[in-house]
Amino acid sequence: MEVQQQVQLQKFNTLNLKSTAAYYVQISTQQALLDALDFAKQHQLNCLILSGGSNMLLPESIQALVIHINIRGIEKLEENENHVTVCVGAGENWHDFVLYTTQQQWYGLQNLALIPGRVGASPVQNIGAYGVEAGDFIETVQVYDREQSQFKTLTAAECHFAYRHSIFKDNPNRFVIVSVTFKLLKVADLKLGYGDLRTAVGDEQTAENLQRQVIAIRQSKLPDPSVFPNAGSFFKNPVINESHYQQLAQQFPKLPHYPQPNAQVKIAAGWLIDQAGWKGQRLGVVGMFEKQALVLVNYADATLNEVQQTYQAVQHAVQQKFNITLEPEPVLFNGLGLIQPHVSN
Numbered sequence: 001m002e003v004q005q006q007v008q009l010q011k012f013n014t015l016n017l018k019s020t021a022a023y024y025v026q027i028s029t030q031q032a033l034l035d036a037l038d039f040a041k042q043h044q045l046n047c048l049i050l051s052g053g054s055n056m057l058l059p060e061s062i063q064a065l066v067i068h069i070n071i072r073g074i075e076k077l078e079e080n081e082n083h084v085t086v087c088v089g090a091g092e093n094w095h096d097f098v099l100y101t102t103q104q105q106w107y108g109l110q111n112l113a114l115i116p117g118r119v120g121a122s123p124v125q126n127i128g129a130y131g132v133e134a135g136d137f138i139e140t141v142q143v144y145d146r147e148q149s150q151f152k153t154l155t156a157a158e159c160h161f162a163y164r165h166s167i168f169k170d171n172p173n174r175f176v177i178v179s180v181t182f183k184l185l186k187v188a189d190l191k192l193g194y195g196d197l198r199t200a201v202g203d204e205q206t207a208e209n210l211q212r213q214v215i216a217i218r219q220s221k222l223p224d225p226s227v228f229p230n231a232g233s234f235f236k237n238p239v240i241n242e243s244h245y246q247q248l249a250q251q252f253p254k255l256p257h258y259p260q261p262n263a264q265v266k267i268a269a270g271w272l273i274d275q276a277g278w279k280g281q282r283l284g285v286v287g288m289f290e291k292q293a294l295v296l297v298n299y300a301d302a303t304l305n306e307v308q309q310t311y312q313a314v315q316h317a318v319q320q321k322f323n324i325t326l327e328p329e330p331v332l333f334n335g336l337g338l339i340q341p342h343v344s345n
């Protein structure tokens with residue numbers, strides 16, 4: 001284990017925020033993780049767990065130990081004619097893993113192609129796209145529980161998966177995910193219900209073609225982080241109650257909405273931001289992408305402060321027009337390396 005000092009994290013977070021870690025270590029084994037946690041304890045440092053950095057807002061300076069999880073490996077645990085169970089190291093690249101499953105003719109994750117980030121982050125916000133969520137195919141998550149000082153396996157039920165939510169969101173700073181076990185299908189069951197996916201897939205109804213179409217749709221409207229640094233959808237799609245929705249629908253009949261259980265309605269945040277005039281707009285060097293208003297882009301070396309000014313201005317505009325508070329998706333860290341709640345404007 002080699003702990004480095006004063007390490008620049010700009011290339012390790014997809015928003016490209018400049019952020020210097022006082023201490024930084026890459027770990028590729030469970031033992032190295034324990035050693036890193038020990039080092040932090042000895043030096044009285046907090047630990048910030050870094051994965052693919054695709055869903056994080058980092059401050060300019062972090063007085064903590066940043067532990068970059070690089071545990072690799074894909075291991076087949078069980079296989080029968082219907083299912084295959086695979087355990088995947090948290091440090092594996094998500095998209096490469098999805099492509100690998102398709103090559104192996106293991107099915108389920110094709111709708112989740114091209115999502116940036118690493119496998120270990122997939123359960124945290126229960127990544128989802130085109131009608132599928134990672135939690136639908138996760139069997140267990142292997143973690144180090146920092147509260148109980150032991151490695152544990154959490155079942156999917158124990159992970160409390162919901163829309164962009166899990167136990168890991170409820171207990172920030174507690175669990176370090178070391179690997180994720182997926183139960184995938186041997187016979188494809190294509191999920192084509194979202195938007196115009198069915199039309200895009202057309203007559204060639206195979207998992208390979210589904211994956212190709214998902215990639216094409218994403219490439220057509222989502223910015224490539226290596227060209228336009230971003231963190232994917234910047235806000236969650238808000239869920240409001242039925243009476244609020246009815247009130248809005250009278251004024252805005254085109255409001256895209258998705259009925260939820262318990263008389264709740266999910267609203268498309270991208271549409272709200274678009275209608276509030278923010279699509280393709282910038283404040284300084286930070287703006288909302290021209291082809292998908294839900295994605296915030298760092299156009300030139302922005303600091304966290306500049307990102308916050310832009311997203312708070314967007315929140316304000318949406319609040320004024322629709323009386324809806326948008327909640328940011330990326331996790332915000334303070335200068336001591338701890339997760340902290342967002343303050344809205």
Ligand code: EPU
Pocket residue numbers: 128129130131194195222231232233234235236237256268269270271272274279291292293294
């Ligand atoms: N819309 C607009 N203007 C925009 C963007 C969207 O009017 O600028 C409208 C669209 O026309 C559509 C609706 O809003 O009627 C929904 O748009 P879209 O299908 O693009 O999906 P989304 O709700 O904006 C969600 C996820 C994405 C995921 C897509 C596809 C969230 C917060 N975002 O976006 O996830 O890829 O659905 O399933 O749930 C991510 O989390 O990083 C991400 C990209």
